[in-house]
Amino acid sequence: MKLSSEQINQKLKDAGLRVTPQRHAILEAVYTLGNHPSAEQVIDYIRVNHPGIATGTVYNVLDVLVDSRLVKRVKTDKDAMRYDAIMNRHHHIYCAETDRIEDYFDEELDDLLQSYFRKKNLQNFKIEDIILQIKGNFNDNSE
Amino acid sequence: MKLSSEQINQKLKDAGLRVTPQRHAILEAVYTLGNHPSAEQVIDYIRVNHPGIATGTVYNVLDVLVDSRLVKRVKTDKDAMRYDAIMNRHHHIYCAETDRIEDYFDEELDDLLQSYFRKKNLQNFKIEDIILQIKGNFNDNSE
């Protein structure tokens, strides 16, 4: 997913955030890297053009972006956090053997789940969001 | 879920593992604590009756138990790992505000998902497992 510089600024503004070069670079990195980068991958990416951005700033900004709903955290059973700039409803396919996490979009499935849980009407909690963790193995080796 | 001492030993043996007091205590802790304890909760629990077990041993043993499929890791968007002794297929309800993670069992849903993905027949990967992350808020305050 490629966004123009202006689109990135606009997203920051719309979220009520001050536009700084650091925030711009980091949000752009999460968009450009795709496939759920770790903070370290973001750091390596931005350092090329912005060698001065501090490590702590990357973590701070990622938190701010998550709080502002410009980015999501992706749940993992590894130590390092992963981030996702795709805010549209989608699910995640976890490779059983590597750290690869692929997106899975399926509106038909989302409708199915929604109507299933509406019918089920769980009593003691209100569902905000449902994400499938699909664990498996890729046949090919592509990204 | 309460298991007898013999049942725990048997599980370790069946997995081809040497039965040690450390492994016994740690596996028992994960069963007894329930609700997806962290390593730290396991440590606090076993220290009461086994003050000598080293912290590193708890992490080692938890890894061994995961490799031997006696315990699962639970995906989280927090730093600390969580563990689960319930190996039957089930889903997880994540509280949006706290670290509470509840189990959700639903065979009807599992069948629905299975037939949905059988029909869908995804081309480039083989599904091993599907777990729902249900995020929401609990109405009550119970465990």
Place this chain on the structure above:
DNA sequence: TTCTTATATAGGAATCATTCTTATCTAAGA
């Protein structure tokens, strides 16, 4: 039962991701 040894553990140092602290800087409204 004792012996043997491959494997497991204790204890503590080390690592790594992340957070914290504080002096300095700057985005953006007045």
Place this chain on the structure above:
DNA sequence: TCTTAGATAAGAATGATTCCTATATAAGAA
């Protein structure tokens, strides 16, 4: 242009986890 609330740099600190290695032990063999 001025002002200042809020953001960042730099590096120390923290917390979860891993690593190292000398010692201990489970469990099969004798």
